[in-house]
Amino acid sequence: MSDFIGTKLTMNLGERSYDIIVKRGSLENLYQFARLDRRVAVVTDSGVPAQYAQMVADQCKDATIITVPQGEASKSFKILETVLRQMLDFGMGRGDLVVAVGGGVVGDLAGFAASIYMRGIDFINCPTTTLSMIDSSIGGKTAVDLGDTKNIVGAFWQPKLVIVDPDTLSTLPRRHFINGLAEAIKAGLLADPELFSIFEKEDVDDRIGDIICRSLRFKKSIVEQDETEQGMRKALNFGHTIGHGIEAVKGIKGRRTTGLFHGECVALGMLPMIESKALQKRVRGVYRRLGLPTRTAYDKEKVLAEMLHDKKAQDGQITIIKVPGLGCWRAETIPVEGLRPLLGMED
Numbered sequence: 273m274s275d276f277i278g279t280k281l282t283m284n285l286g287e288r289s290y291d292i293i294v295k296r297g298s299l300e301n302l303y304q305f306a307r308l309d310r311r312v313a314v315v316t317d318s319g320v321p322a323q324y325a326q327m328v329a330d331q332c333k334d335a336t337i338i339t340v341p342q343g344e345a346s347k348s349f350k351i352l353e354t355v356l357r358q359m360l361d362f363g364m365g366r367g368d369l370v371v372a373v374g375g376g377v378v379g380d381l382a383g384f385a386a387s388i389y390m391r392g393i394d395f396i397n398c399p400t401t402t403l404s405m406i407d408s409s410i411g412g413k414t415a416v417d418l419g420d421t422k423n424i425v426g427a428f429w430q431p432k433l434v435i436v437d438p439d440t441l442s443t444l445p446r447r448h449f450i451n452g453l454a455e456a457i458k459a460g461l462l463a464d465p466e467l468f469s470i471f472e473k474e475d476v477d478d479r480i481g482d483i484i485c486r487s488l489r490f491k492k493s494i495v496e497q498d499e500t501e502q503g504m505r506k507a508l509n510f511g512h513t514i515g516h517g518i519e520a521v522k523g524i525k526g527r528r529t530t531g532l533f534h535g536e537c538v539a540l541g542m543l544p545m546i547e548s549k550a551l552q553k554r555v556r557g558v559y560r561r562l563g564l565p566t567r568t569a570y571d572k573e574k575v576l577a578e579m580l581h582d583k584k585a586q587d588g589q590i591t592i593i594k595v596p597g598l599g600c601w602r603a604e605t606i607p608v609e610g611l612r613p614l615l616g617m618e619d
Contacts (some may be wrong), residue, residue: 279485284496285430286363292434292492294485299324299437302371303331306396310334311368315358315382318342320385321372328371328398332534336362340381344523347416349425351457357542364598369394369432375401375448376408376534380423383414387429397431397497398417400440401426402452402480403535406459406487409434420520428500435589436488438481447533450563454535456483457558458510458542458551459490461551465599471558476521507601510593513579514614515541522570522607532568544614547596572615576581581610 286572302308312332316325318589319342329335370393372382379397386395397407410465415426440526441449453476460468467486470479491508497502498505515538524531532540539559543566546552556566579585591605592614 277480280491281480281485281488283430283492285499288430288499289414290319290431290433292436292488294405294436294481294488295405296437296439298435299440300327300331301375302328302435304400305435308332308369311364312336312371313338313355313362313364313369313382315340315378315385316373317346317375317378317524320378321440323439324398324400325373328373332593335514337444340378342377344377347381349416349418352381352385352416355381356389359385359389364389364393366390366393369396369612371396371398373398374404376404379404379408380413380415380426383412383429383431384416384426387414387427387577391431395431396431396433396435398435398437398440399438401444402441402449402484403455405436405438405441405489406451406452406485407455410435410491412499420578422503422516422519424581436484438484439459441480449580451488451533451535453483454511454539454542454564456487456509458508458538459487461542461546461555461595461598462507462510462593462601463490463599468558469600471562472554476562487585506591506603507593509591510539510545510595510601511540511590513590513611514544514575515539517541517575517579518568518570522568523573532565536565540566540568542595544616545594546591548588548598551595551598562585572617576611576615576617579611 281292283290296378314325314328314334317340319480325337329337330349340351370382372379383395386393397409412428412430414429415423419600435515494505519537540616559566589605591603595601
């Protein structure tokens with residue numbers, strides 16, 4: 273990462289616009305970018321090194337740290353209620369602030385809490401994993417799960433600021449680091465052949481700053497054109513229809529301590545949606561190079577059943593994203609039964 277200095281991007285959404293700062297050391301300098309002279313609830317989880325949330329709290333006039341258990345199971349109504357109660361007990365008002373410090377689970381949970389507390393208060397996202405830095409930290413999608421159905425209850429609630437500090441990746445376990453890169457491969461396949469080339473030919477650790485920025489630029493351009501997913505933003509669901517089905521059946525969640533992470537499931541979900549066999553082969557090569565799975569055994573009927581609960585499925589139809597070649601994509605609406613051949617099941 274020696275060649276990466278830092279970047280400021282701006283999400284242009286009119287009055288909901290905000291800056292995205294990608295810079296080493298930016299977390300300990302949050303005060304330079306945000307107004308912290310108010311009550312601040314710093315939401316984190318037990319898997320995030322405690323010093324990151326403390327680093328934010330130390331810059332605030334009046335802060336409380338709310339720590340939830342690590343893992344997808346924290347995206348639940350039960351945990352959401354505990355976060356909201358702690359915010360209320362802290363005496364937070366409409367002018368106060370929620371800061372998420374952690375991965376996608378923390379960002380989704382804290383953002384949703386901010387969106388519904390007193391009908392919406394300010395929210396800042398400080399992602400500390402590759403997955404959240406590359407993808408979930410921007411765009412304003414906040415949610416919790418309902419049972420095994422992911423992100424089914426939520427709101428569009430844009431942050432006021434996103435701080436991406438690549439230094440926080442130094443404490444991330446290697447598998448988590450690689451897991452997050454699946455969303456960057458997605459961006460490369462959809463719209464950025466140069467980004468995809470980095471994964472094929474270069475050292476991802478050396479280029480992580482550029483990988484993060486290129487991925488964010490791609491997602492930023494999509495969100496600016498389609499903030500609430502009426503059309504183009506559906507492209508970001510590439511790999512997620514099958515991926516969420518696999519994750520519901522084989523993901524690490526609740527009492528399941530073994531299985532696949534979100535990015536690993538998305539990686540598997542992308543493969544059947546790539547129409548070019550030659551490109552599919554190249555993608556498998558990238559997966560092997562990084563250590564992402566190229567296949568897994570799962571109960572296909574169970575995965576299909578989970579996919580039928582997908583919030584993108586309506587009236588027996590579902591819109592899927594296919595990639596005919598590198599750097600291009602198309603949306604296709606098919607009957608949900610049409611998912612069977614994509615899972616390798618009989619028609």
